[in-house]
Amino acid sequence: MSENTTPNIDIDSPKWDQSTFFGRLRHFAAITDMRKLMASEKELDEAKILVNSYRAGNCPTGVTEENLWRAKHLYDSAFHPDSGDKMNLxxxxxxxxxxxxxxxxxxxxxxxxxxxxxxxxxxxxxxxxxxxxxxxxxxxxxxxxxxxxxxxxxxxxxxxxxxxxxxxxxxxxxxxxxxxxxxxxxxxxxxxxxxxxxxxxxxxxxxxxxxxxxxxxxxxxxxxxxxxxxxxxxxxxxxxxxxxxxxxxxxxxxxxxxxxxxxxxxxxxxxxxxxxxxxxxxxxxxxxxxxxxxxxxxxxxxxxxxxxxxxxxxxxxxxxxxx
Known part of the structure; x- marks a missing residue:
């Protein structure tokens, strides 16, 4: 992916405005969705790798903004926000x-x-x-x-x-x-x-x-x-x-x-x-x-x-x- 098509988002901030109740509601609806329990260990680890790669400025080729947010919400659902460790299921x-x-x-x-x-x-x-x-x-x-x-x-x-x-x-x-x-x-x-x-x-x-x-x-x-x-x-x-x-x-x-x-x-x-x-x-x-x-x-x-x-x-x- 060329540099000008690389997604430009703040991956460490929620997608929606957290100063409003409805912004927080959309955020928590995404990361507490019980369907994310079905994600395999491989999918969770891949989501973490993608999020960390983007943080380091190494966005993989072909990754879209939608891909990044999907990975971030999956990451937030399973990894602790302070330690980054995978939480008990x-x-x-x-x-x-x-x-x-x-x-x-x-x-x-x-x-x-x-x-x-x-x-x-x-x-x-x-x-x-x-x-x-x-x-x-x-x-x-x-x-x-x-x-x-x-x-x-x-x-x-x-x-x-x-x-x-x-x-x-x-x-x-x-x-x-x-x-x-x-x-x-x-x-x-x-x-x-x-x-x-x-x-x-x-x-x-x-x-x-x-x-x-x-x-x-x-x-x-x-x-x-x-x-x-x-x-x-x-x-x-x-x-x-x-x-x-x-x-x-x-x-x-x-x-x-x-x-x-x-x-x-x-x-x-x-x-x-x-x-x-x-x-x-x-x-x-x-x-x-x-x-x-x-x-x-x-x-x-x-x-x-x-x-x-x-x-x-x-x-x-x-x-x-x-x-």
């Missing part, structure tokens, strides 16, 4: 729909006895721990001990909330019992994510200028990023775990539906899948993945360091909030 955001629908379907179906609650919450928190670790800010190391502490704490929290509310719900309308799994999941997310990423809270996350120049580490940015992720995960789960139980409770009043008990689990699982198909990219789009914070809101030592080095030229810093 089951922890990728592309696995959120099939994985989440299976786990949530079980949560919504088996919620009545303490044994069911314990088993389902253990399965759910095991899946959540894997997702949280896979999508952490990889610039901050998390030890095995910290991971296990986060896992045990979140599972215990979810179990305590679920069993407590389950006991209360026996005196409440049936729909309340169906909402218990969501309350447990929301509570556990508020514990699991911060504990899984506690090294960021202790040491801070790497912050940079708009151009990517490293400025240091900030605990305040870590708190902001993690709180946004917690909210996004709760929003992601909410529609399927709030509205689907209402639908189930409505159908459960029909004798024909009660007779089809065998169909309840697949019905709920598919229903969750429909909700998650839309909610995974939507929840990821609520906040920019490349988060920012005003210099004036940083720790005092960072403010002093940045002002000393750059004066008033740097007004905001940037960091990866994770997913």
């Amino acid at each position: 089951f922890g990728r955001m592309t696995f959120q729909v099939p994985g989440g629908m299976a786990v949530t379907g079980l949560l919504l179906q088996f919620y009545q006895t303490p044994g069911q609650v314990a088993l389902m919450q253990w399965i759910n928190q095991s899946f959540n721990a894997l997702v949280n670790y896979t999508n952490r800010n990889a610039a901050s190391e998390t030890t095995t001990r910290q991971m296990m502490f986060a896992y045990v704490t979140a599972t215990s929290t979810a179990l305590g909330v679920a069993l407590g509310l389950n006991a209360y719900s026996k005196r409440a309308p049936p729909i309340v019992a169906r909402w218990v799994p969501f309350a447990a999941v929301a509570s556990a997310n508020a514990v699991n994510i911060p504990f899984t990423r506690q090294s960021e809270l202790i040491e801070g996350v790497t912050i940079t200028t708009e151009d990517g120049e490293v400025l240091g580490k900030s605990k305040k940015c870590a708190r902001k990023g993690i709180s946004q992720v917690v909210l996004s995960r709760i929003v992601m789960a909410a529609p399927g775990m709030v509205f689907l139980p209402m639908i189930m409770e409505h159908f459960n009043k029909k004798s024909w539906f009660r007779r089809m008990a065998w169909a309840h689990l697949p019905f709920q699982t598919l229903g969750v899948g429909v909700f998650l198909t839309f909610m995974v990219p939507t929840a990821c789009s609520i906040f920019p993945q490349r988060a920012s914070m005003s210099v004036s809101k940083l720790e005092q030592d960072l403010q002093d360091s940045i002002t000393k080095q750059y004066g008033n030229k740097v007004q905001s810093v940037y960091f990866n909030k994770g997913l």
Whole structure:
């Protein structure tokens, strides 16, 4: 390909404007698409090679802009934005729909006895721990001990909330019992994510200028990023775990539906899948993945360091909030 036909794009920035919600939605719809799970290891490696070649200024002959963006979205779906390492298949955001629908379907179906609650919450928190670790800010190391502490704490929290509310719900309308799994999941997310990423809270996350120049580490940015992720995960789960139980409770009043008990689990699982198909990219789009914070809101030592080095030229810093 001659030089004047070489695609000229910023491969390290998303295709769509990330300052708008709909720009972020288009971006995350592309990189969380569960169909990308079908890509072979060879296709993923080829996508990485193409992206890195273009970054190095060695665009292969015949590559179009469409080819580059297809490769970049495949690369973003499987490789961590900080480390560049290939992520665990089951922890990728592309696995959120099939994985989440299976786990949530079980949560919504088996919620009545303490044994069911314990088993389902253990399965759910095991899946959540894997997702949280896979999508952490990889610039901050998390030890095995910290991971296990986060896992045990979140599972215990979810179990305590679920069993407590389950006991209360026996005196409440049936729909309340169906909402218990969501309350447990929301509570556990508020514990699991911060504990899984506690090294960021202790040491801070790497912050940079708009151009990517490293400025240091900030605990305040870590708190902001993690709180946004917690909210996004709760929003992601909410529609399927709030509205689907209402639908189930409505159908459960029909004798024909009660007779089809065998169909309840697949019905709920598919229903969750429909909700998650839309909610995974939507929840990821609520906040920019490349988060920012005003210099004036940083720790005092960072403010002093940045002002000393750059004066008033740097007004905001940037960091990866994770997913």
